[in-house]
Structures are given as C-alpha cells and as structure tokens.
Amino acid sequence: MTKKIPWLVILTGVVTGLAALVLTKAGNPGNMGFCIACFLRDISGGVGLHTAAKVQYIRPEIIGLVLGACIMALVRGEFTGRAGSTPALRFVIGAFVMVGALAFLGCPLRMVLRLGGGDLTAIAGLLGFIVGILVGVLFLKKGFSLGRAYKVKKSEGFVLPAIMIFLLVLLLIKPAFLYFSETGPGSMHAALPIALIAGLVVGALAQRSRLCMAGGIRDTVLFKDFHLLTGFLAIFVTVLIGNLILGQFNPTNAVQPVAHHDYVWSFLGMALAGWGSILLGGCPLRQLILAGEGNGDSAVTILGMIVGAAFAHNFGLAGNADAMTDGVFTAGGVAPAGRIAVVLGLVVLAVISIANLYRGGKQK
Numbered sequence: 001m002t003k004k005i006p007w008l009v010i011l012t013g014v015v016t017g018l019a020a021l022v023l024t025k026a027g028n029p030g031n032m033g034f035c036i037a038c039f040l041r042d043i044s045g046g047v048g049l050h051t052a053a054k055v056q057y058i059r060p061e062i063i064g065l066v067l068g069a070c071i072m073a074l075v076r077g078e079f080t081g082r083a084g085s086t087p088a089l090r091f092v093i094g095a096f097v098m099v100g101a102l103a104f105l106g107c108p109l110r111m112v113l114r115l116g117g118g119d120l121t122a123i124a125g126l127l128g129f130i131v132g133i134l135v136g137v138l139f140l141k142k143g144f145s146l147g148r149a150y151k152v153k154k155s156e157g158f159v160l161p162a163i164m165i166f167l168l169v170l171l172l173i174k175p176a177f178l179y180f181s182e183t184g185p186g187s188m189h190a191a192l193p194i195a196l197i198a199g200l201v202v203g204a205l206a207q208r209s210r211l212c213m214a215g216g217i218r219d220t221v222l223f224k225d226f227h228l229l230t231g232f233l234a235i236f237v238t239v240l241i242g243n244l245i246l247g248q249f250n251p252t253n254a255v256q257p258v259a260h261h262d263y264v265w266s267f268l269g270m271a272l273a274g275w276g277s278i279l280l281g282g283c284p285l286r287q288l289i290l291a292g293e294g295n296g297d298s299a300v301t302i303l304g305m306i307v308g309a310a311f312a313h314n315f316g317l318a319g320n321a322d323a324m325t326d327g328v329f330t331a332g333g334v335a336p337a338g339r340i341a342v343v344l345g346l347v348v349l350a351v352i353s354i355a356n357l358y359r360g361g362k363q364k
Contacts, residue, residue: 006227012202012209014232019198019244020113020235023061026190029161030248030257031117034061034202035110037101037273038258040302041309041318042186043167044177046072049310052318054184056169059094059190062201062288063164069292070161070205071200076208080155083296085149085344090297093276094304095311096112096345097284100272102309103265103334103342104128105258107284108213108273112232114259116239118251121259121266128267129274133217133252136278140222146279146356149297157294160302168196185258200321203292212286257323262319262333265342269334272345317341 020033032038038055045290047058073079101107104125106114111129114122136144169194181187189195205211209231216229230231243249253261258264277283280301287305290298312318320332334342 006209006230008205009209009211009227010234012211013231014238015205016109016211016231017116017235017238019202021246022200023190023195024248025246026194027188027189027191029185029188029196031114031119032106032110033113033184034198035106035113035232036062036109036288037098037107038105038185039303040098040284040305041102041313042181042298043303044187044306044309045181045246045313048177049166049306052313053179053186054181055180055186055313057186057189058167058178059189060168060171063168063171063200064196064201065203065206065285065288066161066164066292068200068203069289070294072204072207073293078207079154079157079294081152081154081294081296082149083152083156083300084147085297086299086356087300089356090280090301090347091190091304091307093280094301095285095308095353096348097273097276097280097337098305098308099312099317099341100269100276101284102312103269103338104273105260105319106322108270109235109283109285111270112213113233116236116254117243117256118249119256119259120251121194121256121261121263124263124266125270128270129214130217130275131267132271132274133214133278134221135271136275136353137218139357140143140218140278143204143358144163144279144353144356145358146281149295152296155298160291160299161298168189171286178326184278187277190307195290197203200299203289206285207293210286211289212284215286217274217284218278254259254330255322258321260319260322260332260334265319265339266308268342268346272342272349273344275349279349310333312338312341315341316330
C-alpha cells in the first residue's frame with residue numbers, strides 16, 4: 001500500500017521556512033527568523049526577569065504562535081482544558097531544555113534555520129539533538145511516562161493565551177517598566193504587524209499539522225513513521241533555497257550570526273534539549289502550540305522555559321557568540337558555569353527518566 005504524502009505537514013514546513021526568511025529580511029537577526037528559545041529569552045528579559053541588555057524584547061512571533069494555535073483549535077472544536085500530568089517536573093524539564101538550547105544558541109527550529117543558511121557550526125547541535133532524542137526514546141521503550149493529563153475547566157486552558165494577549169497589550173503601550181534592547185540581537189526585530197501575522201499563520205498551521213522537531217525523529221525511530229519528519233525537512237529545504245536565491249547562503253564554519261565554535265558544548269546542549277523534548281512529549285515549538293490548544297501542562301512547561309532563560313542569563317549559563325570586530329576574531333562559547341549547568345541538566349533528566357519508568361501499569 002502506498003503511503004499518503006503528508007501535504008499539510010509539508011505545507012506547514014514550507015510556510016514556516018518562508019516566514020523565517022521574511023522575518024530575517026524584515027529585521028530579525030541572521031538565521032533567526034524564528035527561534036523559540038531565543039524569543040522566549042528575549043521576552044524574559046523584556047519583562048525584567050534577566051538583565052542581559054542585548055536580549056530584551058517582547059517578541060510578537062511567540063504571541064502569534066500561541067494565539068494562532070488557540071484560534072485554530074477553537075474554530076475546529078479542538079480546544080480542551082487539560083492538565084495534571086506532573087506539572088512541577090515539566091517546569092523543571094522545560095527550564096533545562098532552555099539551558100541546553102541557549103548553550104547552543106538556538107532551539108531545534110533555529111538549528112534547522114542555521115543549517116539552511118550554511119552555518120556548519122550547527123551540525124554539532126544537530127548530532128547532539130539526535131543523540132538526545134535517541135536516549136529519550138530508549139526510556140520511552142522502557143516505559144517512561146509523566147502520566148496522563150485530565151480534563152479541566154476551559155479557564156485553565158486559556159491561561160497562556162491570556163498571558164500572551166497581556167504581553168501584546170504591553171508591547172503596544174510600552175510602559176516604562178518594560179526593557180527594550182538598544183544593541184545586540186534583542187534590538188534586531190521585524191515590525192510588530194509582520195512578526196505577529198507570521199506567528200499567527202505558523203501557529204494555526206502547526207496546530208493543524210502537529211509539526212514537531214523532536215517528534216519527527218522520535219516517530220521515525222519508534223514507528224518508522226516519517227510523517228512529521230517531512231515538515232522538519234521542508235523547513236530546511238525552503239530556507240536553503242530561499243537563502244540561495246537571496247544570496248544569503250554562506251556555507252562555512254567561520255563567524256556565523258549569533259553562533260559559536262564550542263562544538264562539544266553545542267552537542268551536549270542540544271542533547272539536553274532533545275532528551276528533554278522527548279520526555280515532555282514535544283519540542284519548544286510544539287509546547288507553545290499545545291498550550292494554545294488548552295494544555296495547562298504545556299503552559300507550565302513554557303513558564304519553566306522562560307524562568308530557565310532568566311537563570312541562564314542572570315548566572316552566565318548561556319553561550320556567547322563568536323565575534324569579528326575590525327578584523328579581530330573573538331571566540332565565544334559556553335562558560336564554565338554553563339557547562340556545569342548542562343551536565344547538571346543531563347543528570348537531572350536521567351534521574352527523572354529512571355524515576356518515572358512504568359511496567360504493567362506500575363511505577364518501577
């Protein structure tokens with residue numbers, strides 16, 4: 001029997017890739033048209049949770065992703081309040097996924113965008129991401145579970161969408177207590193309408209297609225199901241072709257936009273992000289979409305990521321980008337504190353993975 005071509009997932013991947021290209025042209029940093037980790041980090045700084053002056057801005061793309069998914073779920077009758085699947089553990093895992101992603105300097109989605117722009121330094125992150133997913137899959141096969149979510153009142157499901165609407169209002173009125181970067185990645189952004197519309201469109205399509213960076217590799221390994229993986233590949237191909245047409249493809253491991261050459265810690269950081277994403281049931285993008293559909297556990301996970309970003313920048317855990325100034329190269333990378341945090345995260349995930357193994361309906 002011939003398998004159906006997953007056109008909706010492919011379409012979502014193509015639109016996501018096109019949106020990333022447009023957002024980069026409209027002002028977002030290079031190879032960062034869409035980055036869930038980077039944008040949650042910027043929001044964390046924008047509301048004052050961290051003091052890294054170069055990465056502070058309320059990103060409309062994140063607001064659009066959640067609200068687009070919410071609107072689509074409501075229209076299709078798929079919005080359901082549900083929660084109760086070990087929220088505290090999800091908060092912790094979400095925080096460590098963010099620590100790992102910021103060590104690498106990008107979430108799984110930005111990893112694909114970096115590769116599509118010719119950033120060869122991102123290969124280490126891709127390999128680490130795959131290894132992390134394989135470790136997570138191993139525990140899934142052994143019976144890992146964070147338990148089931150239960151149906152709750154719809155008001156629970158509207159928490160994160162309501163927070164996003166509040167953030168949008170703040171972004172529009174710009175009260176004095178918000179922070180806006182004047183230099184660095186946080187100061188580079190597309191105009192609000194363009195960024196918001198891009199988020200809304202991608203969020204709506206991702207809700208329909210269930211697009212997930214980690215899920216594509218997980219399903220390929222577990223079930224030989226390439227359905228979600230096609231979306232992953234569609235993003236890469238779209239961005240690659242777009243960058244070639246626009247003359248932005250730069251295949252080198254030399255200084256790339258907001259990237260570094262600390263390959264070992266890029267590998268381990270994304271291994272942490274990949275493993276955590278499998279335990280959570282989806283990558284950071286998927287968590288935003290699930291939260292938009294009414295999943296309170298995913299909302300808690302996103303809050304954990306925002307807090308994780310604050311910790312990463314307040315305590316010097318995030319990676320630093322390489323720089324070339326007046327012909328002088330300055331190496332970036334992950335500082336000792338960040339390396340300790342990544343190792344600690346891997347240990348914590350190992351403990352959580354082992355502690356939540358079930359056999360025959362009973363916890364081991």
